[in-house]
Structure formats: C-alpha cells, structure tokens
Amino acid sequence: MESIDSVQSREVARAETERGEVVLRRRTTGTGADVLELRVNGVFVMDTLETSSEIELAAQALAVVPDPASVLIGGLGLGFTLQRVLADPRVERAVVVEIEEPLVQWMRDGTVPHGPALLADTRATIVNADIAMAVAEARSSYDLVLLDVDNGPGYLVHQANEAVYEHPFLHRCREVLRDGGVLVVWSADPAPALLAAMREVFGNAEEQAHQVLLQDRPEEYVLYLSRR
Template identity: 80%
Template sequence: MVAVESTEIVEIARAETERGDVVLRRRPSEAGADVLELRVNGVFVMDTLETTSEIELAAQALELVDDPRSVLIGGLGLGFTLQRVLADPRVERAAVVEIEEPLIRWMREGTVPHGPAILADRRATIVNADIAMAIAEARSTYDLVLLDVDNGPGYLVHQANEAVYEEHFLQQCRDLLSPGGVLVIWSGNPAPELLEVMREVFGAAEEQRHDVLLQDRPEGYYLYLARST
C-alpha cells in the first residue's frame, strides 16, 4: 500500500487579543518536513521554511559592532532573530519585547517546538509589552536594537505600528544606543521614506535587499541600518 502525503493545512493554535487574532498553522512542504506558519489578523508574518531575512537581521548588525554585549529585539516572531543573536558568544544580554502574550507562551510551552530551547538561554529576557512603550521607558543602553515588529511601513498588520517608523521613535532608538551602536529595521517591501527619516535622525543609513523564496515565490526583503555616533 502506498502512503499518500497530506496536503492539509492544520491550525494548531489560535488566540484572540485586543489587536485581533494570532494563529499558528502547520502545512506540508515539498522538502518533506512540515512548516510552521505564523499569521496575525489573517496576514502571513513568517514561517519556519524561509528564515533568511530574520537571521540576517541579526547577522548583519552583529558584524557592524565590535563588542555587541547587549541587544534589544523588537518582535519575538518564531525566535530566529533571537537564536542568531544568542549564537554570538560576545552577546551577554538579549532582551526581546513582544506585544502578543500568546506567542510568548507558545514559544515557552513548546507549541513552537524549537521555542523552549531558545528561551532557556539565561542571557535571554522576554518582555510582554508594546515596543514603543518599552523604548520610551528603557533605562539602559544597548549596542544593537533590532526591530521586526510588523511587515514594514508600507504593509502594516497593525496601524498603530506606523509610529515605529517615524522620526520621534527613531530618535528614541538613537538615544538608546551606546556610542557606535547600530539600529536595524526589517521591512517586507522597499521603504524609501523610512530610509530618508533614518538618514535625518542618524546622519547616514543604508538599505540592504535580500532575495528569498517564499512559498516557492521569489520575494525581496529589506533591512535598514543606521549607526549612532
């Protein structure tokens, strides 16, 4: 008897928050292993198949700082940015700010299978809060600030996240960085206005495009980088 591979997409976790629904789905892939997919308000956010840009968010920033002891990450996602940060032995402290408590719980409890191992690292601290509030209330400085809290300024999942890409918030990020520290922002689409505002705030900023395959479709993701003086 020949086994037939399932093509079914299965919802494995769902939570309703004041911002809408947060959903984890499992789908099959041509490679054989199932893929875990995160959606917010019906919008695809990320999955476990194409993680290049989440990892590059950390990798590119870590290369720019000689001694990245402390790192602040806005957005836990499925943990790949945090995992890459913790893979760097120079990092002594990594704080992650995530607004959706169910996502934190799913990572801790193993609903996201690789979650418990990542969060077990004693250098990692998870804060359930809005990133804008966390940045405004921060009392320590960081060598790196990595932001992946939405799909970018041109394709917002939550309209309130628009403030994350504006001058006032970026100034707060700059003030939070130690001398020579780096801010990196992830975007799913080109964001020329964000690049311009970052240049106004920091004096200089850079755009990097990363080509990826997303569910067999060629896509381009973007990183925006700036350094404090």
C-alpha cells in the same frame, strides 16, 4: 508556486487579543517539509522555512559592532533573530519585547518546538509589552536595536505600528544606543520614507535587499541599518 493539492495545512494554536487574531498553522509541503506558519489577523507574518532575512537582521548588526554585549529586539516572532543573537558568544544580554503574550507562551510551552530551549538561555529576557512604550521607558543602553515588529511601513498588520517607522521613535532608538551602536529595521518592501527618516535622525542609513522564496514564490525583503 505550489498547488493546493501539494500542501496540507492545519491549525496548531489560535488566540484572540485586543489587537485581533494570532494563529499558528502547520503545513506539510509537497516535498515533505514540516513548516510552522504565523499569521496575524489573517496576514502571513513568517514561517520556519524561509528565515534568512530574520537571521540577517541580527547578523548584519553583529558584524559591524565589535562588542555587542547588550541587544534589544523588537518582536519575538518564531525566535530566529533571537537565536542568531544568542549564537554570538559576545552577547551578554538579549532583551526581546513582544506585544502578543500568546506567542510568548507558545514559544515557552513547546507549541513552537524549538522555543523552550531557546528561551531557556539565561541571557534572554522576554518582555510582554509594546515596543514603542518599552523603548520610551528604557533605562538601559544597548549596542544593537533590532526591529521586526510588523511587515514594514508599507504593509502594516496593525496601523498603530506606523509610529515605529517615524522620526520620534527613531530618535528614541538613537538615544538608547551606545556610541557605535546599530539600529536595524526589517521591512517586507522597500521603504524610501523610512530610509530618509533614518538618514535624517542618524546622519547615515544603508538599504540591503534580500531575495527570498515563499512557497516557491520569489520575494524581496529589505533591511535598513543606521549607526550611531
């Protein structure tokens, strides 16, 4: 792990919402890499250095659906799942539901440098809402539903997000998926209860572990995939 002396960090943007504090920091590592880091209520959420699992969240689903024309993404983050979705020419529409309006604004105004170009894609629509409410009220159907709304059921930033990993919400995700559609859920840790719930709701579920490095510290993130 890098020493304190080898990393310089400064705050780029901060906002207070009804759910707490959202902070964007920029750090320069000892190797000279310039990294943006997102924290919510003091908890590390993601950065621009290790993005492989956010990308795989989309890639795994895109690989198993022949015609993923319509995609719903729960959680904008720093945009890497959306970026991977839009890189696929088969995608005609990508709806991203993000509850934190400041994060959307930072992506739009260039506080996150790659944000404006990404959100300028006419296939992308950003909805500032809670994912549970958005899915409950959805009138469209989707080929993919990709969820990265918290750190997973075992390491929640917001306790209210617990419902996203439970049977009623998973049932609703199944309802908005077209036949052959796929749900993928990102988790910072193995979540056997989530795996069991997805198997009960969909009749199938797959667990995929992804090894990552966070500031030279090995971690394992997990994707859970079910198909309607």
